[in-house]
Amino acid sequence: MAQQQDPFLYALSSNNAWAGYKAHQNPAFFSKLASGQSPQILWLGCSDSRCPETTILGLQPGDVFVHRNIANIISPTDINTSAVIEYAVALLKVKHVVLCGHTACGGAAAALSDSRVGGVLDTWLTPLKAVRQEHAEELDAIKDDAARAMRIAEFNVEAGVKVLLANFTVQEAIRDRGLEVHGCLFDIASGRIRDLGYGTKGGRGFSGDGSDDVVRGKYAQLVFRGGNASMAALQ
Numbered sequence: 001m002a003q004q005q006d007p008f009l010y011a012l013s014s015n016n017a018w019a020g021y022k023a024h025q026n027p028a029f030f031s032k033l034a035s036g037q038s039p040q041i042l043w044l045g046c047s048d049s050r051c052p053e054t055t056i057l058g059l060q061p062g063d064v065f066v067h068r069n070i071a072n073i074i075s076p077t078d079i080n081t082s083a084v085i086e087y088a089v090a091l092l093k094v095k096h097v098v099l100c101g102h103t104a105c106g107g108a109a110a111a112l113s114d115s116r117v118g119g120v121l122d123t124w125l126t127p128l129k130a131v132r133q134e135h136a137e138e139l140d141a142i143k144d145d146a147a148r149a150m151r152i153a154e155f156n157v158e159a160g161v162k163v164l165l166a167n168f169t170v171q172e173a174i175r176d177r178g179l180e181v182h183g184c185l186f187d188i189a190s191g192r193i194r195d196l197g198y199g200t201k202g203g204r205g206f207s208g209d210g211s212d213d214v215v216r217g218k219y220a221q222l223v224f225r226g227g228n229a230s231m232a233a234l235q
């Protein structure tokens with residue numbers, strides 16, 4: 001059984017099987033992949049193991065440029081996040097920037113707690129602590145822990161989208177070539193991504209209702225569905 005094996009050795013053998021399967025399914029897959037990347041989506045998400053962007057989007061290697069950190073915090077002075085945004089938006093010229101939080105986020109729970117996490121983690125979570133303070137009244141009124149954690153995750157995405165929309169490179173790309181910014185939340189319990197409507201086009205609700213925008217990757221496509229102009233007011 002996989003559980004009894006060394007996890008790293010199991011991962012390597014799984015990779016071997018995956019590579020064999022992909023090459024069998026499409027003999028040109030890896031040679032095409034090796035020729036370069038032209039992803040249409042920049043994904044900014046949480047490091048949580050349950051939120052692997054390419055997998056949950058049903059996309060493939062080559063489709064999504066990625067930066068993930070603890071609690072998907074977008075801080076303008078974080079050179080790591082900023083460099084990824086710069087490269088993806090200015091050089092790769094992605095068409096969509098997706099900032100996605102998620103339910104049951106450990107970072108959100110830590111920010112809602114009054115105890116220290118320890119080490120550098122409290123410093124990292126400071127912007128999320130500020131989000132908590134800013135929305136303390138609404139958050140404190142939510143009795144259910146999971147619902148409160150989801151609400152602060154939504155506020156966190158809202159704050160992150162504001163930082164993205166204030167970024168010069170992002171602003172120029174929106175103005176010059178119609179870059180779209182989306183603020184989303186991944187519901188782990190259902191596997192669905194919900195557009196929160198904090199971005200450039202307003203919300204589109206849960207994935208899977210109606211039909212709107214199709215992003216074609218090299219090997220798959222992502223469909224943003226159900227968008228309508230009346231939701232733009234949520235911005």
Ligand SMILES: [Zn+2]
Pocket residue numbers: 046047048070071072102104105106107108
């Ligand atoms: Zn998280």
